[in-house]
Structure formats: structure tokens, C-alpha cells
Amino acid sequence: MRPEPPAFDESFDIAVIGAGVVGCAVVRRLALAGAKVVLIEKGSDILSGASKANSAILHTGFDAPPGSLELDLIKAGREEYLTLGPGLGLDLVKTGALVCAWNDLEAEKLDAIAAQGRENGVSNLALLSGATARATMPGLSDRLVAAIEVADEHIIDPWTAPLTYLTQGVALGAHFLRNAELIEGRFDGEWHLATTAGTVSARAVVNTAGLYGDIVDARLGFSPEFEIRPRKGQFVVLDKAAYAHVPRIVLPVPTEITKGVVVCPTAFGNVLIGPTAEEQEDRVRATVETATLEGLLARGAQIVPALAGMPVTAVYAGLRPASEAKAYRIFCRPEKRAVTLGGIRSTGLSAALGLAQHALKLIEGFGLSLSQASDAPELRLPNLTETCPRDWQAPDHGEIVCHCEMVTRREIEAALISPVPPGDFGGLRRRTRAGMGRCQGFYCNARLAEMTRGKLREPLAIGNERS
Incomplete structure (x- = not known):
């Protein structure tokens, strides 16, 4: 060596x-x-x-x-x-989940899934008819045949x-x-x-x-x-208006390969559709493909019809190890x-x-x-979720830098001098939500570039950060 x-x-x-x-x-x-x-x-x-x-x-x-x-x-x-x-x-958004069967073949698998859950020590499970499941989440398609309610699955x-x-x-x-x-x-x-x-x-x-x-x-x-063997998952993030239609995590009946496409709320007030499960050799690049994203949107609308035509806030892909x-x-x-x-x-x-x-x-x-x-x-880091008070709601919040996600200048400055400060713009986004909203930084990137000048390894080039 x-x-x-x-x-x-x-x-x-x-x-x-x-x-x-x-x-x-x-x-x-x-x-x-x-x-x-x-x-x-x-x-x-x-x-x-x-x-x-x-x-x-x-x-x-x-x-x-x-x-x-x-x-x-x-x-x-x-x-x-x-x-x-x-x-x-650390917030916990109590949503519960529904494992949804959309045809008779999938419905036949629910008993075994519920039995496995109980064997695993998860007792708060219930087999529901399609009508009963829709009563807990009215936005679900009336094509639903049956479901398992997993009351303690939540988002963070x-x-x-x-x-x-x-x-x-x-x-x-x-x-x-x-x-x-x-x-x-x-x-x-x-x-x-x-x-x-x-x-x-x-x-x-x-x-x-x-x-x-x-x-x-x-x-x-x-x-x-x-x-x-890297497995790529593509996601679509819908506008916050979609949140009212998706109060619970909607899970598919899993296959041998993947848990399948999920429709779920996020702690930040959006709705997520994904992921796909695509094998690839590249461990670095996770690209998004238009046809796949359109397929996710179509699948989301099949599950929750009100999501059809809902504006898209962001798309991204990640790799699972x-x-x-x-x-x-x-x-x-x-x-x-x-x-x-x-x-x-x-x-x-x-x-x-x-x-x-x-x-x-x-x-x-x-x-x-x-x-x-x-x-x-x-210690207590700043709250980023929509279920607890955020800094912009304080009477002395000062300048709002990112209006889509209501991120204050005070939050950004605190992140930059924190014990574990961001090393790049993606890190700043994950610490503050700045630039993650509907405009994806179109309006606030110039201000963020000014505030972070000399403080990140790679300076923010306006318009090039979408990961």
C-alpha cells in the first residue's frame, strides 16, 4: 500500500x-x-x-x-x-398503510400476507373488504377488491x-x-x-x-x-394539492422481486409515487425516463383517480444496494x-x-x-415536516428565501454553521428543503448561491441542481 x-x-x-x-x-x-x-x-x-x-x-x-x-x-x-x-x-406522521389487492388473484394472497405479519409479531393488522378499505381512504379507486390494514406503518x-x-x-x-x-x-x-x-x-x-x-x-x-447489484427506483413527487387525496400509505401486493409501486404521502406535504425496480450495473448514475415516469403517473391515477392530471413537483431516481x-x-x-x-x-x-x-x-x-x-x-434539529410548527410560522421569522417550501434565511444560516454543515447543495436542500418545491429552485437559486458562496465544496451553479 x-x-x-x-x-x-x-x-x-x-x-x-x-x-x-x-x-x-x-x-x-x-x-x-x-x-x-x-x-x-x-x-x-x-x-x-x-x-x-x-x-x-x-x-x-x-x-x-x-x-x-x-x-x-x-x-x-x-x-x-x-x-x-x-x-x-424526530417526527412521526401517523398514516397507517393499506396493502391493496386490485384483482381476485392478488386478493387470494392477502390471508398469507396477514398470517406472515402476525408471525412476525405485528398484531395490529386487519383484513378489509374493498368497501371497508375505501371508507378509511375515500379517494381509492372503486376497483379495489380487498386490503390489509397495517395500522402502525407510518412515514418520517x-x-x-x-x-x-x-x-x-x-x-x-x-x-x-x-x-x-x-x-x-x-x-x-x-x-x-x-x-x-x-x-x-x-x-x-x-x-x-x-x-x-x-x-x-x-x-x-x-x-x-x-x-x-444496484437496483434503480424511479419516483414522481406530486404537488402538495395531492396530499388531501392520499392520507395513508397505499402498498401493492408484493412480488418475489419487489415490494412494488407505492402511493404515499410524505412528511413534507407532497405525494410520492414509486419506486420502480430496475437492475443495472452503474452504481453512480440513476437516470429517469419519460415513459417510465408517465407509467408511474398512470398507475397512481388508477389507484387514486383524483391524482390524474395533478401537477408534478419533482422526479428523481435512486439506487438501492x-x-x-x-x-x-x-x-x-x-x-x-x-x-x-x-x-x-x-x-x-x-x-x-x-x-x-x-x-x-x-x-x-x-x-x-x-x-x-x-x-x-x-439536541433538537429544525423541524422540516408539515405536521409540526416550522420556523416561518414564528412571528420573528425574518426573510423567506424559498417561498415554495417556506424556508427562512435563519434556517439556511443555521444549517451552514451547524456541527455537521452541508458539504454540497444537495446537503443544504436536505437540511432545509430550500429549492425542493414546485419551482425546483428557479426563483431562489440565485439567493441561495449568494448565501452559500465560499461555503460549499462545489459552488451552486444556478439551474443545474436537481438531485
């Missing part, structure tokens, strides 16, 4: 590679346990990979494989989120949660190293991790690299034990004090805190001596 200048003058107990939602949760849990932690990320900000694009559902695990580790971690992660949420200002803010996890970790002394792609790792009783930002030394390593999980394992010197197996790909290598949390697909947001708990248990088996465990510091 070629020598690299040190990124830090100090060595760490544990290095976590990959700043998606799982990596952020792992840093928090390890820092709470007294570990001296560094988070290494190849991008300019957290959530720069798979974690930036998801459907933001906090799952119950009703449809997870019975007896699986994934199910255990979803349930543990959900329970911790519900416990933490009120104290940290998918960006503030991981930012909160990392912010807590940083408050406990964790370091965040950005723009640091792992080049190679060597273990000689201690890990020496060569990155594009310098070398990092640590006694143990956790791979949470998502779409690059198998590549990171190889660069750490491990023989391949799993293969990431699926693998060759329909299961989490978790490996522990005690002889080299390494843990891999790979193949974390669509349930990663729900399972992140559970995965962090699991990673800590595996690391405790390494026999590392850590500092005394710490209490979680109190």
Missing part, C-alpha cells in the same frame, strides 16, 4: 466507512458506547449515495422474511426510533433522522471525514486506511458503504462474500476486527438503529477497551 499523509494525528478505536443512514446510526451508537470514532465518506456530505432517495416509510416488518435477522433489526430499529423521536424532535423525515444520529455522535467526539474515498486498507494489529484525504488509523473497522459495500470489502483485503441474495449481507471477522453491514436494501431507514445495535454487539466481541459509555446529549 502506497504511503499516504495522515488525515489525523491521532488513532481511533473504530473507523466507519460510508455516511449513509446506517453509517450515521452506527457512529452514534459506538460513540454512546465510549468509542473514539471516525466516519469516512467518499462524497461531500452524508446521504450522498443510496440513502438520499427512499420512500421514507418507517416499517413494522410485517412483510419481512419470518425469523430473519432483517426482521429483528427492523423491529429493534423501529422501537428505538419511537423511543428517541419525541426527545430529539428521512433526512433529519440520520443527520440527528451523526450530530449526536459528533457531540460525543466523533469525527466526520468527507471527500475521502477508501483506496486500500491494511491490518497489522491496527487498521491503516489509505483514503484520498489521507491515512486513517483505527483498531477496528465497520463497512457501511452501501452501493460500494463489496468494493470496500475487497479494498480492505477480504475475499468477496457478496455482490452488490441490492445483492445476489434477498437478505442483509452481514459479516463479522473477529481476527481482523472488522464488521460488514452490506446489502441493506429498502428497509435500511427503518433498520438503521437496529443495525447499529447489532454492530456494537459484534464489536464488543473483539475485546476492545473503550471509554466509559456516555449519555446522549440533548
Whole structure:
């Protein structure tokens, strides 16, 4: 391994590679346990990979494989989120969900799905006729045959949660190293991790690299034990006027390949339709195709007819780190004090805190001596959801910079000087919602470029940021 200048003058107990939602949760849990932690990320900000694009559902695990580790971690992660949420200002929008059967063949599968849910410990389920299901959500098409009500499936803010996890970790002394792609790792009783930002030394390593999980394992010197096969999901975001017609999550009867296209409200007052499930080799680019998006819009209108012709606020595509197996790909290598949390697909947001708990248990088996465990510091990040008061509603809110999403100058300035400030414009958008509304930054990008000048790795070029 070629020598690299040190990124830090100090060595760490544990290095976590990959700043998606799982990596952020792992840093928090390890820092709470007294570990001296560094988070290494190849991008300019957290959530720069798979974690930036998801459907933001906090799952119950009703449809997870019975007896699986994934199910255990979803349930543990959900329970911790519900416990933490009120104290940290992490919102929970209580919507419930309907698994909808649109023909007799799909309806025949509902009994088995409900039985699996109950086997998984999710008791708050009910089989409904089409008419009864429509009574709970009048906007549903009268083509509905039957449904399962999953009362405890809800939606959350998918960006503030991981930012909160990392912010807590940083408050406990964790370091965040950005723009640091792992080049190679060597273990000689201690890990020496060569990155594009310098070398990092640590006694143990956790791979949470998502779409690059198998590549990171190889660069750490491990023989391949799993293969990431990127799965693209395209989404359509409808205007806020659609929200009144979609008060609940509408799930399809899943197939062997995918959970299928979902129609659901978002915590920000929009309606989401998607994702598709498209295999591809490219781990970086997730393009959107007009015909596919038109198909999603048509499908949404079939499910909720009032959505026909509803204005589109945004379209986007994300990549999920699926693998060759329909299961989490978790490996522990005690002889080299390494843990891999790979193949974390669509349930990663729900399972992140559970995965962090699991990673800590595996690391405790390494026999590392850590500092005394710490209490979680109190903090409360600004609320971005439409279900709780926001800054613009305060009498002293000052300048409104983004009028579509009602983002104040005070919110943007606070994000820029926060303990984990945005490294790029996408990060600023995810922290504030600025530029995410109906005009997609057409009116506010010039003001945002002025406010962020010299503060982001890549200056905002007006009109080019839509991710």
C-alpha cells in the first residue's frame, strides 16, 4: 500500500466507512458506547449515495422474511426510533398503510400476507373488504377488491433522522471525514486506511458503504462474500394539492422481486409515487425516463383517480444496494476486527438503529477497551415536516428565501454553521428543503448561491441542481 499523509494525528478505536443512514446510526451508537470514532465518506456530505432517495416509510416488518435477522433489526430499529423521536424532535406522521389487492388473484394472497405479519409479531393488522378499505381512504379507486390494514406503518423525515444520529455522535467526539474515498486498507494489529484525504488509523473497522459495500470489502483485503447489484427506483413527487387525496400509505401486493409501486404521502406535504425496480450495473448514475415516469403517473391515477392530471413537483431516481441474495449481507471477522453491514436494501431507514445495535454487539466481541459509555446529549434539529410548527410560522421569522417550501434565511444560516454543515447543495436542500418545491429552485437559486458562496465544496451553479 502506497504511503499516504495522515488525515489525523491521532488513532481511533473504530473507523466507519460510508455516511449513509446506517453509517450515521452506527457512529452514534459506538460513540454512546465510549468509542473514539471516525466516519469516512467518499462524497461531500452524508446521504450522498443510496440513502438520499427512499420512500421514507418507517416499517413494522410485517412483510419481512419470518425469523430473519432483517426482521429483528427492523423491529429493534423501529422501537428505538419511537423511543428517541419525541426527545430529539424526530417526527412521526401517523398514516397507517393499506396493502391493496386490485384483482381476485392478488386478493387470494392477502390471508398469507396477514398470517406472515402476525408471525412476525405485528398484531395490529386487519383484513378489509374493498368497501371497508375505501371508507378509511375515500379517494381509492372503486376497483379495489380487498386490503390489509397495517395500522402502525407510518412515514418520517428521512433526512433529519440520520443527520440527528451523526450530530449526536459528533457531540460525543466523533469525527466526520468527507471527500475521502477508501483506496486500500491494511491490518497489522491496527487498521491503516489509505483514503484520498489521507491515512486513517483505527483498531477496528465497520463497512457501511452501501452501493460500494463489496468494493470496500475487497479494498480492505477480504475475499468477496457478496455482490452488490444496484437496483434503480424511479419516483414522481406530486404537488402538495395531492396530499388531501392520499392520507395513508397505499402498498401493492408484493412480488418475489419487489415490494412494488407505492402511493404515499410524505412528511413534507407532497405525494410520492414509486419506486420502480430496475437492475443495472452503474452504481453512480440513476437516470429517469419519460415513459417510465408517465407509467408511474398512470398507475397512481388508477389507484387514486383524483391524482390524474395533478401537477408534478419533482422526479428523481435512486439506487438501492441490492445483492445476489434477498437478505442483509452481514459479516463479522473477529481476527481482523472488522464488521460488514452490506446489502441493506429498502428497509435500511427503518433498520438503521437496529443495525447499529447489532454492530456494537459484534464489536464488543473483539475485546476492545473503550471509554466509559456516555449519555446522549440533548439536541433538537429544525423541524422540516408539515405536521409540526416550522420556523416561518414564528412571528420573528425574518426573510423567506424559498417561498415554495417556506424556508427562512435563519434556517439556511443555521444549517451552514451547524456541527455537521452541508458539504454540497444537495446537503443544504436536505437540511432545509430550500429549492425542493414546485419551482425546483428557479426563483431562489440565485439567493441561495449568494448565501452559500465560499461555503460549499462545489459552488451552486444556478439551474443545474436537481438531485
